[in-house]
Amino acid sequence: MHDIPILMLHTVNDHPQDNPMGELSVSSKGLDAYLKVLKQWKYQMISMDDLLNDRYDPKRNFIVLTFDDGYKDNLTVAMPVLKKYGARATIFVNPAYVSPESDDSDWGFMTWEEVEQAEKSGVFDIQAHTMTHEFIFTSDKVVDYYTPDKFHKYYWLAWMLYPDAPNHWNGKANRYRDMIPTGYPVFEYGRRISGKKFIPEQAYVDYLIGKHNGQKLEEYTGSHGTYETEEDYQGYIRWEIEDCKKILEDKLDKKIHTLCFPGGGYTDFALDIARKCGYQCYMTASRMRVGNNNDHLENVKKGNFCGMNRTSFSLIHPGVLPDAFFDYWVAKLSLGTYQNKQPYRTFKKLMSKIFHA
Numbered sequence: 001m002h003d004i005p006i007l008m009l010h011t012v013n014d015h016p017q018d019n020p021m022g023e024l025s026v027s028s029k030g031l032d033a034y035l036k037v038l039k040q041w042k043y044q045m046i047s048m049d050d051l052l053n054d055r056y057d058p059k060r061n062f063i064v065l066t067f068d069d070g071y072k073d074n075l076t077v078a079m080p081v082l083k084k085y086g087a088r089a090t091i092f093v094n095p096a097y098v099s100p101e102s103d104d105s106d107w108g109f110m111t112w113e114e115v116e117q118a119e120k121s122g123v124f125d126i127q128a129h130t131m132t133h134e135f136i137f138t139s140d141k142v143v144d145y146y147t148p149d150k151f152h153k154y155y156w157l158a159w160m161l162y163p164d165a166p167n168h169w170n171g172k173a174n175r176y177r178d179m180i181p182t183g184y185p186v187f188e189y190g191r192r193i194s195g196k197k198f199i200p201e202q203a204y205v206d207y208l209i210g211k212h213n214g215q216k217l218e219e220y221t222g223s224h225g226t227y228e229t230e231e232d233y234q235g236y237i238r239w240e241i242e243d244c245k246k247i248l249e250d251k252l253d254k255k256i257h258t259l260c261f262p263g264g265g266y267t268d269f270a271l272d273i274a275r276k277c278g279y280q281c282y283m284t285a286s287r288m289r290v291g292n293n294n295d296h297l298e299n300v301k302k303g304n305f306c307g308m309n310r311t312s313f314s315l316i317h318p319g320v321l322p323d324a325f326f327d328y329w330v331a332k333l334s335l336g337t338y339q340n341k342q343p344y345r346t347f348k349k350l351m352s353k354i355f356h357a
Contacts, residue, residue, distance in 0.1 A: 002061065002339050003292050003293055003294065003309075003338065003339065004051075004062070004063075004064065004292075004293035004294055004297065005063045005064070005293075005311055005335065005338050005339075006048075006063070006064040006066060006283070006293065006308055006309065006310045006311065007034075007063060007064065007065050007066060007310070007311060007312065007313065008066055008068065008283075008310040008311065008312045009026060009031075009065065009066065009067045009068070009078075009089075009312075010024035010025065010067060010068050010069055010071065011024050011025040011026075011067075011069075011071045011073050011074070012025065012026055012027070012028055012030075012031050012067075012073050012074065012077045012078035012081070013025040013027070013028075013071075013073045013077060013106055013107065014027050014028055014029075014077070015106075015107075018105070018107060018171055018174070019107045019169075019171070019173050019174070020151055020152045020155035020173060020174065020177075021155065021169075021173075022152075023152065025073075026323075026327065027323045027327075028077050028078075028081060029322070029323040029324045029327070030323040030324070030326075030327035031078060031081045031327075032081050032084070032324065033323065033324050033325075033326075033327040033328035033331060034313060034327060034328075034331040035081060035082070035084070035085040035087055036085070036328060037328060037331040037332050037335065038063060038085070038087075038331070038335070039085050041061065041335065042060065042061055043060075043061045043062055043063045044056050044057060044060055044061065044062035044063070045062075045063055045065055045082075045085065045086070045087035045088060045089070046062055046063070046064055046065070046088050047064065047065070047066075047088045047089055047090040047124070047125035048064055048066065048090040048125060048127055048257075048258045049090065049125035049127075049257075050064075050088060050125070051064050051297065052257060052258070052280060052281075052297075052300065052301075063335075064090070065082075065087060065088070065089035065090070066089060066090045066091075066092065066260070066283070066310065067089060067090070067091045067092070068092050068129060068260060068262075069092065069093075069094065069097075069109070069129060069133060070091055070092070070093035070094060070097070070098070070109050070110050070115065070129070071107070071108070071109060071110070072099075072102065072105075072106055072107065072108050072109065072110050072114060072170075073106040073107065074091055074110070074118065074124070075110060075114055075117065075118050075121075075124075076106045077106055079118075079121060079123050079124070082123050083123060087123070088122075088123055088124070088125065089123065089124055089125070090124070090125045090126070090127050090258070091118060091124050091125070091126055091127070092127050092128065092129035092258075092260040092283075093110070093115060093126055093127070093128070093129055093248065094109070094129045094130060094131060094132055094133050094166075094244070094262075095131055095243075095244055095247040095248060095251075096131045096132045096166070097109045097132060097133060097166040097167060097169075098110060098111060098112055098115060098167070099111045099167050099168070099169075099170070100167055102114065103170045103171060103172075104171070105170050105171025105172075106171075107169070107170050107171045107173065108168070108169050108170035108171070108173070109166065109167070109169060112251060115251070115252070116251070116252065119252050119254070126248060126252055126254075126256075127248075127256055127257070127258040127259070127260065128241075128244045128245055128248055128256050128258065128259045128260065128279070129244070129259075129260050129261075129262060130192075130193060130240040130241060130244050130259070130260075130261060130262060131239060131240045131241075131243055131244045131247075132166075132192060132240065132262075133159075133166070133262045134156075134159065134160075134191075134192040134262075135156040135159070135160065135189050135190070135191065135192065136189060136190060136191070136192050136195075136197040136198070137187035137188065137189050137197065137198040137199075137200065138187070138188050138189060138190045138195055138196075138197070138198055139187060139188040139198050140187060140188075140198060140200065140224040140225055141187060141188045142185045142186065142187055142208065143186055143187065143188055143189075144185075144186040145183050145184065145185060145186065145208075145212045146180050146181070146182065146183065146184040146185075146186060147182055147183075148177050148178055148180075148182065151174070151176070151177040151180070154180070154186060155173070155176070157180045157184060157186070158176035158179065158180055161179075161180060161184075162176065162179065181209055182209075182212075182213065183208070183209040183210075183211075183212035183213045184205070184209060185200070185205060185208040185209070185212070187200060190265060191261075191262055191263040191264075191265025192236075192240065192262070192265070193237060193240060193241075193261055193262070193265050193266050193267065193270050194263075194265030194266060194267060195233075195267070196227055196228040196229075196230070196233045197227070197228040197233070198225055198226075198227055198228075199225050199226050199227070199228065200224060200225035201222060201223050201224060201225045201226075203220075203222055204220060204222060204223070204224050204225060207220040208220075234269065237267075237269065237270050237273060238273055240270075241259065241270060241273045241274050241277065241279075242273065242277045244256075244259075245259075245277055245278065245279065256279070257278075257279060257280040257281070258279065258280065258281055258282065258283070258308075259274050259279045259281075259282040259283070260282065260283040261282065261283065261285075263285075264283070264284065264285025264287065264288070265285070266282075266285075271305075274305070275305035279305065280300050280305065281296070281300045281305065281306050281307065281308050282305075282306075282307050282308070283307070283308055283310050284307040284308065284309055284310070288309065289309045289311075290307070290309065291309075293308055293309055296308050296309070311334070311338050312334075313327070313330050313331050313334040313335075314330075314334075
């Protein structure tokens with residue numbers, strides 16, 4: 001039996017340059033090319049809710065489509081393409097990042113009205129992505145200093161310094177580029193769920209900014225900062241995981257059964273909390289591929305809390321080839337590689353070497 005591919009996508013946007021998270025995008029023509037391959041190979045394109053509730057033909061090939069983060073363009077750009085191919089998909093949503101209002105661009109996170117519209121569309125199934133998509137500092141070790149040309153790499157500093165920024169992360173998100181102080185220290189960092197947070201002293205931050213910007217300062221002798229207590233960490237993780245489930249269930253009047261951890265960052269404690277509050281399964285980190293999803297699905301249906309593997313159709317687009325052509329072949333080679341078909345694996349490795357050179 002072939003493995004069950006669960007495809008990880010994020011945004012579908014034809015103007016990736018308009019947002020610092022544009023590198024996560026596939027274009028509308030690119031998504032069309034992906035789905036064209038799946039249709040040609042006679043794959044049923046289903047959601048996680050379809051998978052767990054047996055709404056597919058197990059005798060035919062099938063793939064689960066998932067979108068992380070809850071971007072508005074999933075509704076405005078991706079949904080028409082999905083409808084064209086009779087596809088369904090799951091969107092993993094962060095309730096704390098839902099936008100209070102919609103703007104004229106396709107960028108940004110959906111409003112609650114749009115989340116509900118997606119759920120009722122017959123195309124999308126909404127599931128949990130924890131409350132936030134937060135990055136944290138994990139130590140007092142400085143690994144870099146912010147400058148405006150690094151905004152696409154450290155956009156999340158805006159979320160850290162301006163907590164309401166994610167709720168207004170639309171076509172004007174680039175305005176935050178110059179709102180983050182030049183020289184702001186980037187301490188060692190990671191995903192919120194994956195460990196305790198380091199909270200730097202503001203005086204130390206100010207000292208490092210000044211030092212980076214060439215100011216003559218006396219050596220700093222104060223505290224670098226403090227670490228979150230274990231009690232605070234556990235309380236915060238409960239909020240991220242438990243409240244996310246409760247809010248989505250209350251808003252959408254449905255059972256939330258699948259949890260996707262942002263960036264694949266989680267701990268044994270986080271997994272235990274997720275299991276105890278009623279999630280049936282979670283997405284493992286995309287860099288991992290442990291076992292076979294058929295076995296994982298069987299475990300889930302037996303009532304065991306279990307991780308599911310995801311994959312992505314990812315090669316760096318060279319820019320000189322049309323999306324419809326390039327992404328068609330990326331999808332074909334990626335899918336063949338996932339199913340361990342040697343010729344596809346060989347050609348994908350060759351393309352990877354060419355386009356990563």
